Amino acid sequence: MVSNKLFALLCLLPAVLGAHSSSATTSVPTTSGAKPSSAVPTTSSVPSTTSASSSSVSSVSSSSTSVVSSAPPTSASSSPATSETGVISIPLSSYPFTPYPTPTLPAYPPVFPATDPLNPPEVSNDPQVIPDFAPAWAAAYDKAKKLIADYTIEDKVNITTGVGWMGGLCVGNIPANKGFPGLCLEDSPLGVRDTDYNTAFPAAIQAASTWNRALIRARGLAMGQEFKGKGVHVALGPMMNMGRIAQGGRNWEGFGADPFLAGEGAYETILGLQQGGVQATAKHFIGNEQEHFRTQESSNIDDRTMHEIYAHPFLRSVMAGVASVMCSYNLLNDTYACNNDKTMNDILKREFGFQGFIQSDWQATMATLSAVAGLDMTMPGDVTFNSGDSYFGGNLTSYVNNGYISMERLDDMATRIIAGWYFLHQDSGYPEVSFNAFNLNDEVNNKHVNVQADHYKIVREVGTQGTVLLKNQNGALPLHKPRNMILVGSDARLGMSGPNEFSDQGGSDGILAMGWGSGTANFPYLVSPMEAINERARQDGSSLSYNFDDWNLEQAGNLAVGQAVALVFINSDSGEDYITVDGNEGDRKNLTAWHNGDNLVQAVAAQNNNTIVVVNSVGPLILEPWIENPNITAVVWAGIQGQEAGNSIADILYGDYNPSGRLPYTIAKNPADYPAQLVTGGSGSEILIIDYTEGLNIDYRHFDAAGIEPRFEFGFGLSYTTFKYSNLEISTIKSQDNAQKDLVDAWSNGQASPIAEGSSTALWLHEPAFKVTFNVKNTGSVSGTEIPQLYIQHSADAGEPPSILKGFTNVSVDPGKTQKVSITLSRHDVSIWDVAAQGWRKPSGKISFAIGASSRDFRLQGVIPA
Ligand code: BGC
Numbered sequence: 001m002v003s004n005k006l007f008a009l010l011c012l013l014p015a016v017l018g019a020h021s022s023s024a025t026t027s028v029p030t031t032s033g034a035k036p037s038s039a040v041p042t043t044s045s046v047p048s049t050t051s052a053s054s055s056s057v058s059s060v061s062s063s064s065t066s067v068v069s070s071a072p073p074t075s076a077s078s079s080p081a082t083s084e085t086g087v088i089s090i091p092l093s094s095y096p097f098t099p100y101p102t103p104t105l106p107a108y109p110p111v112f113p114a115t116d117p118l119n120p121p122e123v124s125n126d127p128q129v130i131p132d133f134a135p136a137w138a139a140a141y142d143k144a145k146k147l148i149a150d151y152t153i154e155d156k157v158n159i160t161t162g163v164g165w166m167g168g169l170c171v172g173n174i175p176a177n178k179g180f181p182g183l184c185l186e187d188s189p190l191g192v193r194d195t196d197y198n199t200a201f202p203a204a205i206q207a208a209s210t211w212n213r214a215l216i217r218a219r220g221l222a223m224g225q226e227f228k229g230k231g232v233h234v235a236l237g238p239m240m241n242m243g244r245i246a247q248g249g250r251n252w253e254g255f256g257a258d259p260f261l262a263g264e265g266a267y268e269t270i271l272g273l274q275q276g277g278v279q280a281t282a283k284h285f286i287g288n289e290q291e292h293f294r295t296q297e298s299s300n301i302d303d304r305t306m307h308e309i310y311a312h313p314f315l316r317s318v319m320a321g322v323a324s325v326m327c328s329y330n331l332l333n334d335t336y337a338c339n340n341d342k343t344m345n346d347i348l349k350r351e352f353g354f355q356g357f358i359q360s361d362w363q364a365t366m367a368t369l370s371a372v373a374g375l376d377m378t379m380p381g382d383v384t385f386n387s388g389d390s391y392f393g394g395n396l397t398s399y400v401n402n403g404y405i406s407m408e409r410l411d412d413m414a415t416r417i418i419a420g421w422y423f424l425h426q427d428s429g430y431p432e433v434s435f436n437a438f439n440l441n442d443e444v445n446n447k448h449v450n451v452q453a454d455h456y457k458i459v460r461e462v463g464t465q466g467t468v469l470l471k472n473q474n475g476a477l478p479l480h481k482p483r484n485m486i487l488v489g490s491d492a493r494l495g496m497s498g499p500n501e502f503s504d505q506g507g508s509d510g511i512l513a514m515g516w517g518s519g520t521a522n523f524p525y526l527v528s529p530m531e532a533i534n535e536r537a538r539q540d541g542s543s544l545s546y547n548f549d550d551w552n553l554e555q556a557g558n559l560a561v562g563q564a565v566a567l568v569f570i571n572s573d574s575g576e577d578y579i580t581v582d583g584n585e586g587d588r589k590n591l592t593a594w595h596n597g598d599n600l601v602q603a604v605a606a607q608n609n610n611t612i613v614v615v616n617s618v619g620p621l622i623l624e625p626w627i628e629n630p631n632i633t634a635v636v637w638a639g640i641q642g643q644e645a646g647n648s649i650a651d652i653l654y655g656d657y658n659p660s661g662r663l664p665y666t667i668a669k670n671p672a673d674y675p676a677q678l679v680t681g682g683s684g685s686e687i688l689i690i691d692y693t694e695g696l697n698i699d700y701r702h703f704d705a706a707g708i709e710p711r712f713e714f715g716f717g718l719s720y721t722t723f724k725y726s727n728l729e730i731s732t733i734k735s736q737d738n739a740q741k742d743l744v745d746a747w748s749n750g751q752a753s754p755i756a757e758g759s760s761t762a763l764w765l766h767e768p769a770f771k772v773t774f775n776v777k778n779t780g781s782v783s784g785t786e787i788p789q790l791y792i793q794h795s796a797d798a799g800e801p802p803s804i805l806k807g808f809t810n811v812s813v814d815p816g817k818t819q820k821v822s823i824t825l826s827r828h829d830v831s832i833w834d835v836a837a838q839g840w841r842k843p844s845g846k847i848s849f850a851i852g853a854s855s856r857d858f859r860l861q862g863v864i865p866a
Helices: 002-016 058-063 132-148 153-160 204-212 213-229 261-276 305-312 314-318 341-351 393-401 405-425 456-465 529-540 551-562 597-605 642-651 699-708 738-748
Strands: 171-173 183-186 281-285 297-300 324-327 357-360 469-472 486-487 543-548 563-573 611-617 632-637 688-691 725-730 768-778 784-786 788-795 804-808 811-813 818-826 832-833 839-841 847-853 857-862
Touching: 132 153, 132 405, 153 393, 153 405, 204 213, 204 261, 204 456, 213 261, 213 456, 213 699, 261 305, 261 314, 261 804, 281 314, 281 341, 297 784, 305 341, 324 341, 357 405, 393 405, 456 543, 456 642, 469 611, 486 529, 486 551, 529 642, 529 699, 529 725, 551 597, 563 784, 611 642, 632 642, 725 818, 725 847, 725 857, 768 784, 768 811, 768 847, 788 818, 804 818
Parallel strands: 281 324, 297 688, 324 357, 486 543, 486 563, 563 611, 611 632
Antiparallel strands: 171 183, 469 632, 725 768, 768 818, 784 811, 788 804, 788 847, 832 839, 847 857
């Protein structure tokens, strides 16, 4: 370990201290991270020109003899002397290496039971059980070490090197080796991409909006079963970058703008995915919060903010036993994320005790010596798509042969990758890959395995429960057999050429049920609002008319006259930067509705005093142009719902489900109210600097701290009933971790947790330490589900935002009935990251908390016992 620590000390002090040069103008490598694609309508979602076996890297990498170059590293291979990184450059030298061992904490069932990923603990709203994956990792490591015992250097290198872009059946492929069938790595975070007979699940942002751990787990499990059913070994999700900027193109792929909510989303999704049998990937590590110049920007994040906000979902992923982590395209404090010793070795592997492997994002590897900084696998293998060379492959072999990279490190890389495969028991009875991600018409490799089962039910439930009711006046909703009604807006119907009209969903002219980019899957079918509501109209005898032209405002208004209800459907889309839609280069250009939506709403509301707006949006919109219009009686924030979108919307409109979704981000009155904005500009030839100067104050934390009134705050959502909170109690839970009693005592006395392997995921820090109980009464006339939220409020000298989410639950209550609810808190939940001590510390002073129905609607107030 000495060598690692010394290395960290010499090279990484600036990063540890959160220092960075704000004027860095490092030259950038030529890779763009872009994938061949287009935003034009096409019937096939993939380029059809390249055959699966045409990649030169594929043939090189999969042949253990030809891959080896005995010559020293040259050319496009990493040239550490000309550093692509800013502050941290790894000098060409030899690096002795000791792997971080599997942490060996004694198990404490029932709090800390030894857990196999195929058999995770039951979902609990009140998490008392912390799965201990260490024994399962240790067993997987033993098997992996045995398997590679007679591997040559080239064999081991091949395990670490993808076969090259389009060099195999999946979006990423590791070649077979002795006793190892190779790996298929495939997107996406919402279902199996690039195939058929799959389910198109709601996006993660929708799962987060449910605030329902059981549903989030169920979604993960169903997706895991589909990945396994298709023969995918490594699913490229979940994605957990934070919704730091409202316009962030990929925000919908993640779990919103709060680290605790995102952490719980990641945790449950991973437990579910891996229970289904597939290895999950926590991505993108770390700081990839915008798409503009994602490969040419440095996200500069101070150490405390890094730990408390951006790394937190990854910490929870490690606690869920995640098998893989994907490092991101961007630089982090002036060093490429996939070349960053501080984040990969020090935070992820040492501090979090991560036992799996780190893979690069596609073309995000920048150097062979990234292996020393903690990178275990390069994807898709070639330096740039189809370049025919690799930073790993023959170059890694040379670096090992020449002593720049130790054999121990190479062993560790191969061991970690193969251990992930054993960890999920993929060595026995795992299905073969049965699709060709690059050619849906390849009848040899596409076996068209139907993996959908009845997962449409989960899709509909997540779609429904993630829908947030923002406004409801004059009893507008739920609908009661309206005499006549009109649906207005193209978002109410299907796209003109079906749900898979645009390659990778890079466009939309119908209901928006997915953003665009690699985070997509093909729709098997898509239920439009028109279809679902038509069905209800038939049952109710309602007259249903419609107008899907977004631009003929006069016509829309005229047709709305005399209708008992006018439903206007609007949307807003975004995605990954390799596709530009209507001038939106991944990130959204603005926070206004697409397709003339705001004008359409106003045109209809001008003619109809029962106008209901339904919004399918990837993230916040500015609703000010019309939100206070008294003719707009209800607003339904439907989100990004997947293939059952129309049914989920109808479930809410007709009251089949009483809305319980809550906003996973703040909807501001003005774009400038948000604490951080999209950074545009940059020349492309130098690194764009993105300073995360708002620190801990992202999203609602900033609105609270700066006293800005949002339109709808984080955690907000209405119901068709009302709830009353009472009888708050809090008690202390005795530590069950006797072996760590000294640490518990030291923490109670205000000392930071020690620096050690796995120190941030230790049982004593995460076991339940406080139990909060209270009553929730349904004071209305219909059954409903409430989402009580717990916010910690530190004293001012702790340097925290006014209120920070640290607990939530969901409780269904019948009218007039009362339910007792509990939420537990761990020591970690009430700690702050102490930068100087590099540990988690209980801040001095009183620690208060509030229980409420949103981040601003507090109903009960208490104090954590000292
Ligand atoms: C994306 C990743 C994705 C990968 C493979 C990259 O462009 O950033 O999220 O998993 O492509 O498709």
